[in-house]
Amino acid sequence: MPPAEPRFLTLADVADVLNVTVRQVRSLLHAGELRGIQIGGRGVWRVENSELERYIERQYAKTEQALADSGLDTVDDLNA
Template identity: 65%
Template sequence: MDQRFLSLADVTEILQITMSQARALVRSGELRGIQIGGKGVWRVENAELEAYIERMYRQTAQRLRSGETTLD
């Protein structure tokens, strides 16, 4: 059975980003997460991470088409 929720550490590993980058994504609302329990542990639903990745693919494709970004 697949995990429904991921920790921010899982998100950093999957996206190959730093913990501060993952926190910033959640804090800004760009990547939706929920805070659970008294200690305020953050979790990101697997479906939300997949939706975020799909949005990033679309945004990147748009920037490439408009010439805003190049492949280095």
């Protein structure tokens, strides 16, 4: 029986989750911000589901830190 979620995601899948373009996902991979693997001779990229979740958690932490550093408590404070 196959798993409920695939272990590895295509760059298009990652882009959909993050609501960004595939080009932006490639940029994250090449910058080392998002971990992925290349498979096969053509260098097809895949991102493990758990790596995507870790990236998202790091981004939340960075955002919280940036808000704290700026003296704001929430994103709503940016719009006030």
